[in-house]
Amino acid sequence: MEWGIAINLREPVSEIIEKAVVADHGGIDTVWITDYPATRLSPIIASEVAKKTKNCRIGVGLLSPLIYSPLHIVQIMNTLVDMHGDRFDLLLGPGDRTKLRDIGVDYGNISTLVERMRESVITIRERLQDDNELRVFMGAQGPKMIEVSTSCDGVLLNYSDSQMIQWVISLLGGKTKDFKIGVFPPSLIGFSKPCNEHMGIKTSAAVVALGLSPSILREFRLRDNLHPVIKRMKEFGLSNDIVEMIDQNILDRFSLCGSIESNIKYLGNYQQIGVDIIVYGPPQGASLEGVERLVAAKREHNKITRSPYRD
Amino acid sequence: MYRASVGITTSMNVSATNWIGENAESLGIDGIWVGEDIGIGQETSILTADLLSKTRDVRVGTGIVPITIHNIATIARAALTLQEIGNGRYIQGLGVGGIQDLIKQGKQLTRPVTELRKSTHVLRQLFKTEAVTIQTELMKLREFSLRINEPVNIPIFYGVRGPQMLKLAGKVADGVILSGPIDYIRYAIEVVDEAASNVGRSTDEVEKVVWLPTIPTFKGGSEKLAKRVVALVVADTPEQVLDLLDIDSEWIDKIRNGVSKSGPKGGAEFIDQHLIDIFAISGTCDQIVDKFEMIHDLGATEVVLGPPFSGDWREAMTEIFREIHLRRDK
Structure with a gap:
């Protein structure tokens, strides 16, 4: 590869x-x-x-x-x-x-x-x-x-x-x-630090997850979980608090960490x-x-x- | 003493621009100016970076980057990158673009002087680490910044021709790149200096760079190529400038129409020796250097040996710079 x-x-x-x-x-x-x-x-x-x-x-x-x-x-x-x-x-x-x-x-x-x-x-x-x-x-x-x-x-x-x-x-x-x-x-x-404690990778993964098109959100049943976060991000911008609102299992689908x-x-x-x-x-x-x-x-x-x- | 530089364009081939970059220091070239032939040949910022990294003491500038073609954010980002690569030797050339280029690209600006002034202001804000929000005819930025912590000093030189633009250059630019007949150059320098004085600037604060097609006749240069370059220069020269000259306006129209229909080749058939003498520098090595000195006496701080490069132009360039340095040393 x-x-x-x-x-x-x-x-x-x-x-x-x-x-x-x-x-x-x-x-x-x-x-x-x-x-x-x-x-x-x-x-x-x-x-x-x-x-x-x-x-x-x-x-x-x-x-x-x-x-x-x-x-x-x-x-x-x-x-x-x-x-x-x-x-x-x-x-x-x-x-x-x-x-x-x-x-x-x-x-x-x-x-x-x-x-x-x-x-x-x-x-x-x-x-x-x-x-x-x-x-x-x-x-x-x-x-x-x-x-x-x-x-x-x-x-x-x-x-x-x-x-x-x-x-x-x-x-x-x-x-x-x-x-x-x-x-x-x-x-x-x-890196030895656990992925769920590393704000850098979490934020990068959140950017991808929150930028997904509606069709992908629907296809992978992510809409219910991510829609409220997307709405909040549109209102307040991306912050650590917004990133923390996303379930780690979802962030893991958009990142390689370990x-x-x-x-x-x-x-x-x-x-x-x-x-x-x-x-x-x-x-x-x-x-x-x-x-x-x-x-x-x-x-x-x-x-x-x-x-x-x-x- | 004046700075003696070389002008190149993006349509030149890599071997030619490589040769100039690799030999600039040994030839004693003070500066290299990169003219953007829009959409043709080498990409301007990559070529400029290459010349900056091939040289150590030579100043390298874009002459010019048109604000009508590139997003202002892209111009700023390229400038920042080039300034770093050149350790402060980069000059940002700025202008609205040549008349023929704008026609070809279908670009129109209702207030070009205002737009150039605002673009200059925006670039300087960005170079000072500021975030910029602005909306104009060409630009639309929302809290845009270059994300730099330290301000960078990148001189901005204008490539302009008309009287209002020249006045603006005198007021706000760090330098101006002039091109055209000698009578026009004299006039343009006066306008720039007067505008600078009117706003309390020293005339020395605005560098005057004169870039003219240089056609050495002593190393087998191509007359055909010279005519094409002069045809393009004539077609790009605004009415106000041509009014200063004793040239038949119908003849000028023929050149313009020819260039507009078939490019420089189409206008070349109307170019005679008289027009070459008005719009370019040609002759033997001594004659060319004499003319450079005459342009310096008009107030130019830098003279650019510009294309067309034909015949054994490498040897011609070597001889011209050797002669310039011999005279400097006397």
Whole structure:
């Protein structure tokens, strides 16, 4: 299985690069440079990371075609490939509605959003240099966006729950060799503090859970539990109190958290259901320690999966 | 003494921009300005970052980033990132964009001067760590901040042409990037300086950067390419500027129509040596450096050797900068 880590861009450039270098040396397959409307610009950082790393692939995104025009996204990716070679992947998606609104970018007519995303994906894929190995992924949750992802090389899901992942695979009509199924949930692997006491992972999981579309809430019978919390969040904003209102069992469906040993179990399960890619989302990559612990987890995983005694 | 710099555009290929970045220090280039050919070639912020990381003492600026094309939050985020990569050597070039580009992109601004002034103010607030809420013709921010703890100092230079814009540059910008015929450059510097004085600023507070197409004739440059570049410059020059010159307005219309219909190539057939002499710097190495000095005497603090780069342009650039430094050392 391909391992990735998402590195956020809130820290100074030198620290971001240091984390990417540690991930690269530690054998992480892909370093994802996330884009978020209130921090440093991911395409520039991706270019700088490419200069300082050797083996890893570099993921750019999620880039929203609502912020960057599809032609600008094409220009970004073609420039990166021209400068640094065939090492890049792209993650597309509409992006967080509230965050976009803060910078004056509106979803527009919601009934046409999915179609506009599809058109953007098609435009981008048509215009990317066709001789490179750049993979385009769609960040998706609900059935419509999952359907759009079939125009891409794969889908990245931000939930960790096996039942939900299997549901996606069934929506896609089963697993195919050429289409990659990836999970990109909030993660915290290798830390000793119990997950239910770690506000960072709980908050990241809460952001995903509370941002679920009504169709997913219905599909997985989460509406009754989450609707009052969503209502309260809309009124008061996201706070620790709001996060604490969510049952830990629900937060666990939207995050990967635990020891190196429990991570091995997660991956074994994912492999069985057909997941190809795991990207450890925030807060794992928020600190250098988080990156180092993931590298240790990868090393341990490699030992076990390569063991001649493994049955 | 004036700063001597090189201008490049995003439509240049990677090997050319790499060569400039890798050789800037040894050639004695003081600055590199990156012009954005909207949607064409290399992505502006990535190219600018690359030049900043290839150099140590060279100032690198965008010349310019159009506020009509990019979200103001994206401009601010790119600036912050570039400032960090360049350890304070980055200059944010800002403008509304060239006339032809705006037509092509279907962009219109009813109050461009106001919008540029407000955009500058917003960027400076963001660089000072503030959260900004504002709604204008182009911008809509709600409690947006860059989430930085320490203020950053990023100079803002305008790439503008018309008199109102020049006045605004004199009042609020850290510098202005000028392009056009020599008579216009003289006029523009006067307008900028006067506007600066009127608000109690020293004229030295506003740097005057003059970027002109430079066509060395001594290393086999392409006349065809020079004509195309001049055609684009003419088509992008506002009426007020052309009124300062003794050029037949019908002829200008032919150039504009040609560029509008078929791009720079379409206007090139109407460009003669007279227009090249007005809108560009051409000649031998000595003639080019003489002209740079003349532009400095007009009040320019920085002169930019701009494209088209053709023939053995690397050698031509090397010779021109060698000559500039020889004269500096005298």
